[in-house]
Amino acid sequence: MIDRVRLCYANPTLPVAVYREVAAHLRQIDGIEAGLLPQTATEFDYYRSQVGGLWVETAPDTDASSRSRLEDVLSYYSDRFGAWQSIETES
Helix, strand or coil: CCCCEEEEEECCCCCHHHHHHHHHHHHCCCCEEEEEECCCCCCCCCCCCCCCEEEEEECCCCCHHHHHHHHHHHHHHHHHHCCCEEECCCC
């Protein structure tokens, strides 16, 4: 079994629809898996995202082209919606 590397990112004000769009774009890249993390806030806040974050997994043998496309997609959304924050999650 190949160990995959999982990274998690968040943008607290990013709408759920945009999170879904980012994950869909990332899943189109060879060697990349992506999904959404559940919101962990106990109270609803209209101005905060209803998603806890985005997880991205890459295999150790993912080629440089795929890794570059991953960074390009994250940069595209960061430029439009604000910087991603790297977050820690429990596995």
